[in-house]
Amino acid sequence: MKNRRRKRKSYTIVVGCGRLGANLANTLSDIGENVVVIDKNSGAFRKLSPSFGGITVTGDASEMAVLNNAEIGKATAVISVTNSDNTNIMVAQLAKEMFNIKQVIARLYDPERECVYREFGIETICPAVLSMKEIDKLLTTIDLGALETEGETV
Numbered sequence: 001m002k003n004r005r006r007k008r009k010s011y012t013i014v015v016g017c018g019r020l021g022a023n024l025a026n027t028l029s030d031i032g033e034n035v036v037v038i039d040k041n042s043g044a045f046r047k048l049s050p051s052f053g054g055i056t057v058t059g060d061a062s063e064m065a066v067l068n069n070a071e072i073g074k075a076t077a078v079i080s081v082t083n084s085d086n087t088n089i090m091v092a093q094l095a096k097e098m099f100n101i102k103q104v105i106a107r108l109y110d111p112e113r114e115c116v117y118r119e120f121g122i123e124t125i126c127p128a129v130l131s132m133k134e135i136d137k138l139l140t141t142i143d144l145g146a147l148e149t150e151g152e153t154v
């Protein structure tokens with residue numbers, strides 16, 4: 001991730017401290033950003049690096065009290081990457097509509113829902129769609145490689 005210069009220090013809430021969330025939280029902490037990570041399972045915080053300098057909040061992020069504990073009101077970005085599309089959508093909608101947070105990103109496993117929520121102004125990432133694009137790129141490279149090799153031997 002690029003260390004971009006920002007006007008004011010960001011305050012990012014990462015929801016879900018799984019493989020993706022923990023990596024994201026570690027990276028943001030490493031570049032000196034304020035970061036809070038929420039997970040309903042306190043054992044998940046073991047994935048954070050020993051140098052993690054942010055705050056952890058244990059609880060179900062679909063509960064308003066938990067989001068308030070994480071001080072969602074002062075967040076500049078909310079990234080919801082639990083393994084539940086419903087939770088990610090709910091958190092993203094709350095962040096956008098109730099707290100007017102500009103940068104809101106949700107991971108959605110279901111590609112059909114991804115299109116719908118993008119229309120509501122919520123940035124979404126869908127692992128299946130990203131994987132499809134990468135596979136397509138690889139297949140194109142393989143095809144081109146094969147054509148070039150054939151050309152050389154003709």
Ligand code: AMP
Nearest residue numbers: 016017018019039040044060061082083
């Ligand atoms: P992964 O599947 O590795 O991306 O991990 C997803 C993480 O999201 C796990 O650590 C779960 O405990 C966490 N998680 C799932 N649902 C919720 C929720 N409602 N609130 C907070 N964390 C959650």
